[in-house]
């Protein structure tokens with residue numbers, strides 16, 4: 001059987017508010033994305049994941065959905081989406097949309113109806129608990145602070161929200177909820193999308209006993225995470241997906257800190273196709289930590305014949321350049337790492353420019369989850385407005401937009417932008433790099449070296465996590481294929497500069 005397309009794909013995450021603005025209101029939109037697809041085609045990405053653009057009051061910037069089957073006017077129209085999809089497909093780029101099944105907006109007609117009365121036929125579509133207004137049902141905290149329960153004055157019950165009070169949790173144990181949500185998936189599959197990034201998979205079902213969280217848990221609302229019922233929900237989604245040809249990709253956000261548990265969300269090949277494992281997102285700039293992370297992923301995902309995922313940055317966490325101390329050299333070396341591991345790499349928009357988080361002054365803070373810094377607008381050129389039509393963007397720019405922008409870096413062969421492009425091209429051209437095996441190679445302290453292989457095709461990758469030049473003695477003769485400094489020095493003499501990385505290919509001369 002042919003391998004699924006997503007096994008050799010490099011994904012690019014678009015946060016639509018911040019990518020490109022076509023109408024000058026300071027907020028990015030779908031026509032903006034369409035107008036910039038050539039950048040992504042030039043870069044060489046295989047698929048885009050577009051964060052939510054549905055109708056929404058935007059209390060969580062779209063993760064509070066009021067209509068799963070329509071586009072918010074802020075982002076455009078359904079026709080704009082169809083155009084985006086068609087134009088992306090024309091360029092060979094697949095489109096993954098974000099699907100938010102754990103909760104709706106409190107403005108969704110389902111919740112408005114559910115909250116209207118205890119006898120509403122939709123009451124049980126959400127999670128309600130009896131009690132008195134002074135005593136919460138348990139100690140669960142919401143992800144962005146405060147309690148996970150809100151008291152509904154009019155009907156005298158508590159409702160559950162793992163996130164904001166404006167994001168009431170759906171009750172996935174009710175088959176009508178599953179059926180209605182399945183219809184929303186069909187809506188987008190019928191429109192032609194290639195798959196879904198599924199939000200908050202780990203919390204989809206809750207322990208009906210609602211036990212207190214044990215003290216000292218790292219993740220909030222740990223008692224709801226990872227319930228057996230969630231695997232049943234996923235099997236239902238997979239059955240639905242398998243009813244289509246081609247089968248849409250099910251890519252789940254599984255926000256759990258154990259790689260073994262996350263890997264379990266592929267089930268026996270009957271749940272998610274891909275599960276986000278965020279240990280790479282939290283790995284420090286340290287060779288030992290990365291090696292341990294990779295080896296655990298290799299072993300846990302390998303045991304299930306599951307394809308791993310790799311992420312350095314996303315819209316919920318500081319950008320990796322910022323996490324790694326602000327150094328562009330490290331950001332470049334990390335890009336070599338991201339794009340040469342075995343599994344699906346996810347590039348977060350702006351990563352290809354080496355963007356740092358924006359400094360957001362208190363008067364411009366808008367996100368209740370404190371994530372504004374990593375959501376800064378993408379600067380397209382060095383002119384005033386940086387390619388954003390009209391109004392000042394909704395968030396401040398990351399540092400140096402005058403020079404650190406798409407047009408500026410595209411004009412410099414040694415820029416980080418060209419590095420990303422070369423890495424994507426190298427990956428695409430080599431079976432070893434795109435789908436081959438991974439094995440660690442001997443390396444001095446502070447250096448990570450590994451080999452990727454597919455039959456005769458072999459590559460070695462060396463990443464120097466230290467600030468000093470190191471000597472690396474690899475068996476065999478190697479030539480540099482891609483070098484994080486963008487210089488592509490001829491042979492590999494065995495010396496590697498501090499905070500640098502190389503892809504090597506066997507030397508034939």
Ligand code: NOJ
Nearest residue numbers: 060063163199200315316
């Ligand atoms: C995870 C999303 O990535 C995040 O942005 C959102 O706030 C929560 N889920 C709630 O939907």
